[in-house]
Amino acid sequence: MVTHPFHPLAGRRLRVCRVVRRFSGLVFICAAGDGVTVTLPQGWTDRGPTPGENRLATDGLGALSALVDALMSRGVEAREGGSS
Structure with a gap:
């Protein structure tokens, strides 16, 4: 169809x-x-x-954003001499 x-x-x-x-x-x-x-x-x-089958759900995007934020802040701490 x-x-x-x-x-x-x-x-x-x-x-x-x-x-x-x-x-x-x-x-x-x-x-x-x-x-x-x-x-x-x-x-x-x-x-x-x-429609929407291949799109990301808002819950998944929120979790991804939190993960990226956590990884980015961890990278900043490591560059500033913090423990990893």
Whole structure:
């Protein structure tokens, strides 16, 4: 199914004729009817990752920030002659 909101075929189910791996990822060559084929990046279909799937959660970013702060302050202490 085409999921890209601005694609003219959004919401339509198309038959996948071929899958091609390109430098940018997978693309699907699909039959759009009347002998017309359409090439769709995986992310524009229901076979792509769900929105937000690859994003960091705020909890994870908070923990990462605390870790970076701790490591940075530890580095400052070590340069000033403190124990590590």
